[in-house]
Amino acid sequence: MSLVRVDIDGLLATLTMTNQPKRNALSEAMINEVLAGLDEALAAKVRCVILRAEPGVKIWSSGHDIQELPKSHRDPLGWSDPLRVVIRAIEEFPAPIIALIEGGVWGGACEVALACDIIVATPDSTFAITPAKLGVPYNVTGLLTFMNAASLHTVKEMAFTARPIDAERALLVGLINHLRQADEITAFCVEMARGIEKLAPLAIAVMKEELRVLASAHSITPRMFERVQGMRRKVYDSTDYEEGVKAFKEKRPPVFLGE
Numbered sequence: 001m002s003l004v005r006v007d008i009d010g011l012l013a014t015l016t017m018t019n020q021p022k023r024n025a026l027s028e029a030m031i032n033e034v035l036a037g038l039d040e041a042l043a044a045k046v047r048c049v050i051l052r053a054e055p056g057v058k059i060w061s062s063g064h065d066i067q068e069l070p071k072s073h074r075d076p077l078g079w080s081d082p083l084r085v086v087i088r089a090i091e092e093f094p095a096p097i098i099a100l101i102e103g104g105v106w107g108g109a110c111e112v113a114l115a116c117d118i119i120v121a122t123p124d125s126t127f128a129i130t131p132a133k134l135g136v137p138y139n140v141t142g143l144l145t146f147m148n149a150a151s152l153h154t155v156k157e158m159a160f161t162a163r164p165i166d167a168e169r170a171l172l173v174g175l176i177n178h179l180r181q182a183d184e185i186t187a188f189c190v191e192m193a194r195g196i197e198k199l200a201p202l203a204i205a206v207m208k209e210e211l212r213v214l215a216s217a218h219s220i221t222p223r224m225f226e227r228v229q230g231m232r233r234k235v236y237d238s239t240d241y242e243e244g245v246k247a248f249k250e251k252r253p254p255v256f257l258g259e
């Protein structure tokens, strides 16, 4: 069964996540199809991509496939984790990617949406940063995606409360570019993409890369990095992390002990 539909129409590719029964959880299989769709778009020399879920869904994506998170004692968000791979592919894709958001966007999916270049959402969309719900030690580049998308205080509130914010507030705090009603969002995004198509693709590709490089230009010493990695290791070795993943699978609220 296909989890992502790829439609190429001239210079525009639309990638539609279609696994609503699992709320578009970002499984390795789903992410591999997104990556294949991006490869197809690249080969077709498209000048813009729209990443979306099917119209009318309640959940855009429920985030990392929790069933695929390691149970314990292994970094759940290491360099080759599918979520990390797709974030890099989106950031490095040499043309703009518009996230067309309808519905709830959870955890790793929130990072996927914010890693896109332009974000357009319907009024009933919500955005949540959820590692604290599961006990996940989020990784440094992942937090940078959030920090580059909103103010530090907004990111802290979202990460520390794990509460979804609604689209209106997301617009107010600069997390998203535009709000559009469900019946007009597709036309709005396509019209924006058609405008981008007519502009100079090499100039856009180099600006995207320059902005990516500048946005990630934070220096961190080896000592600082190793310290943070050591702290993260304590979290994925903790019983809290085990409990978070186990509780989701058992469909009950987790009980965190802080150890």
Ligand code: YZS
Pocket: 021, 022, 023, 025, 026, 059, 061, 062, 063, 064, 065, 066, 067, 104, 106, 107, 108, 109, 129, 130, 131, 132, 133, 134, 136, 138
């Ligand atoms: O019971 P079945 O087999 O039908 O499966 C259910 C859910 O278990 C499954 N599902 C997921 N499976 C794996 N990973 C997921 N993230 C995930 N989300 C859902 O889909 C089937 C339908 O789910 P329901 O719960 O029955 O659907 P609904 O009542 O509509 O609720 C939808 C939401 C999205 C509100 C609910 O499924 C939910 O709370 N899901 C988890 C959302 C979440 O916490 N995502 C963050 C995942 N973590 C990350 O992305 C990062 C690693 S981190 O933790 O650091 O943020």
